[in-house]
Amino acid sequence: MHRFTRHWISKENDRAITLLFQYESAGLDFRQRPDNDKQFVAVIRYKVPDAAAYFSEVKIDCSKAPNNTVERDALKSGARPSP
Secondary structure (H helix, E strand, O other): OEEEEEEEEOOOOOEEEEEEEEEOOOOOOOOOOOOOOOEEEEEEEEEOOOHHHHHHHOOOOOOOOOOOOHHHHHHHOOOOOOO
């Protein structure tokens, strides 16, 4: 099983997002990469009064991103702004 999870909090601290990617490989051998490209993807959006406190309660540390230009660059590319 290969899993990749990321978490975000909105600037307003009223929404929390969890993104999960999961792949499965056959057998029990260790692999650096999955043996296929079939993936399970889940996006969970929480609307809460205090997203940082919510994540803290479930033991998730959602520190600020070190690159504060991510949002600006995403907007330049035409991507939708983060929630």
